[in-house]
Amino acid sequence: MLEYLKANWFQSLMILNYIIAFITAIFIILHNRNPTTTLSYILSLVLLPFVGLLIYFFFGQEYRKDKMFQRKKVFDSQIIKKWERKLLIPEEKLDEYEAAFLDANVNVVKILQNNQKKPLMFGNDIKILLNGDEKFEALFEDIKNAKKHIHLEYYILKFEKIGEKLIDLLCEKAKEGVKVRIIYDYVGSQIKKKGRQKLEQHGIEIYAFMQVWFPNLTRKLNYRDHRKIVIIDGEIGYVGGINICDEYVNSINNHFWRDTHLRIRGNTVKSLQSHFLLMWNFVSEQEIEIIDEFFPEMENCGEVAAQVAVSGPDSNYPHIMQAIFTAITTAEESILITTPYFIPNEEIYTALITAARRGVEVKIIIPKENDSWAAKYASTSYIESLLEAGIQFYFYTKGMVHAKTMVIDNDLSIVGTSNMDYRSFEINFEVIVLVYNKSVSQQMIQIFEDDIKDCEEVVYKQWIERPLSKKLKESFCRLWAPLL
Known part of the structure; x- marks a missing residue:
């Protein structure tokens, strides 16, 4: 038998591949995921020997309810803010708003309030920023005026021209006593050792979201922090599609990049802040102390009503x-x-x-x-x-x-x-x-x-x-x- 296997080593490997693929397919089916997703992975196992197994073990394993995210879920329940409960709008009040300005969109408000407890926030000023040049001009000006804290969470953070400019500015603010916290995605970002050391020397805390180290590679590569959030003093927030990378800045990049970002001043920033803090607890493995300056009392900043929605493998619903x-x-x-x-x-x-x-x-x-x-x-x-x-x-x-x-x-x-x-x-x-x-x-x-x-x-x-x-x-x- 041993001699046969040696003589027919490729055929033996194929048999072993399909035995493992068959067992894997059973586990995929038992997960009761979306049928289209299930069939896609089974097809890859059948049609792509060896490669199909790699695809599944690198990208296909379902960890939505895995213990990897249980710690974050604990923090979710612990850090539900009293202000969120106070700001949740009663059903009868929503009916009044529907007649006034929400129209059919009241159903969107309700599904987020009922499922995520995400209140509709009033009193916001919202500015639409087109492309990287507009976004970074406004962001850098707000960072210069920061007094208490600056929180950043980015999928792509690269220490290129725009990234170096940001680092220098953050270090200057840290010298002034402003607390700076940074979360970056380990897969999407490129953090140079020299740049990281400079940040840490200035007292800036920086953590990677789910570092990918072998043999944990298959567990962590698939789930990434794709958010792009900045919160300044709990009063000003940025969110949208623009990462910290030269590719997004048309005055630097030769290839035109069309993108959209929002600058928000008002109560909606509180929701962005709470989600940053939840993620901070997860990546830093510490429970940050919630202080008043994270959620300052604000006067009416504008006439815009807005609501934040988030998704991730730490929640049971998309x-x-x-x-x-x-x-x-x-x-x-x-x-x-x-x-x-x-x-x-x-x-x-x-x-x-x-x-x-x-x-x-x-x-x-x-x-x-x-x-x-x-x-x-x-x-x-x-x-x-x-x-x-x-x-x-x-x-x-x-x-x-x-x-x-x-x-x-x-x-x-x-x-x-x-x-x-x-x-x-x-x-x-x-x-x-x-x-x-x-x-x-x-x-x-x-x-x-x-x-x-x-x-x-x-x-x-x-x-x-x-x-x-x-x-x-x-x-x-x-x-x-x-x-x-």
């Missing part, structure tokens, strides 16, 4: 996806979506088609050239059926469009870190801000219309005549859509 689904299903006139990665799950896909077929105008902007070959073809695989339903698609041609925005009717705008794909809805830690304000929505609509000027509209008759080679690439990549 709250961001549910909020977006509710917004789509309650839309009455129009849905405008800009996203770099359009790989919708069945719920969002069906909701968009249903909205279009009941007469809602649906327009979607995606990049013509994506930074991911697989994501590009997986995205375009959905276009034909959505065009048939009456949805309009546009390819952004000026450069890379990385903005993650939605505008529903003329009332609700959504800006954040979440892409329109499986990974953002189910796997990564994400955050979005839902803005219930007609003036902000008008600005977002104008921005969308301006972006369309830099787009090519996808024409159905021309699209269906695209080469067979492209159709095959699309169909192949769509098979693996839940894995992307």
Whole structure:
């Protein structure tokens, strides 16, 4: 038998592969996950010997309820703020607001209040920032004026030109006595040893989100902190698609990068602050003392009402996806979506088609050239059926469009870190801000219309005549859509 195995070593390896793959498939089925995701992983096990096993063990294991996140869940329950309970709006009051300004969007407010206890916050001033140059100009000015603390949480933090400028500024503020805390994603970021030492020498605390060390690689590589948050003195917050990287700054980057960020001043910053502190407890393995300066009393900063939604493997429900689904299903006139990665799950896909077929105008902007070959073809695989339903698609041609925005009717705008794909809805830690304000929505609509000027509209008759080679690439990549 031993001699046979030696003589037929490749065949033996294949037999061993499929024995392991069969056992793995049983475990995948027992997890009772989304059928599409389950079939994608089983297909990879069957069609890609050895590689399929690597794909699953690196990216496919489900740790949503694993002990890895139990510590964070404990903190979630311990740090639910009294101010959140006070600000939660009674059902009867929401009915009054519905008649006044929320319209059908009251259902979005309710689902976040009921499921996540995320209150609708009034008294905000919200400024839309286009692209990296605008974002960093405003951010650096606010950091210069910081008095007490600066909290940063980023998926990508690179010590390049813009990163070095940020480091120098943070070190100066630390010298003045401002407390600086930084969270960065270990996989997405590139932290130079020299830069880290400089930060630590100035008393700045910096922690990586889930460092990836072998043999724990398979447990941690899949779940990432995709958020981009800054909180300054508990009064000013930043959130959106722009990371700390030269690629996002058009005055530095040769390739045009189109993105959207929000600057928020007002009560909504309290929600961003609470989620930063929860993540800080998780990455630092300490329970930070909650002090008054984290949640200062603020006067009315503006007329805008807003709400924060977060998702991650530490929660049992995909709250961001549910909020977006509710917004789509309650839309009455129009849905405008800009996203770099359009790989919708069945719920969002069906909701968009249903909205279009009941007469809602649906327009979607995606990049013509994506930074991911697989994501590009997986995205375009959905276009034909959505065009048939009456949805309009546009390819952004000026450069890379990385903005993650939605505008529903003329009332609700959504800006954040979440892409329109499986990974953002189910796997990564994400955050979005839902803005219930007609003036902000008008600005977002104008921005969308301006972006369309830099787009090519996808024409159905021309699209269906695209080469067979492209159709095959699309169909192949769509098979693996839940894995992307």
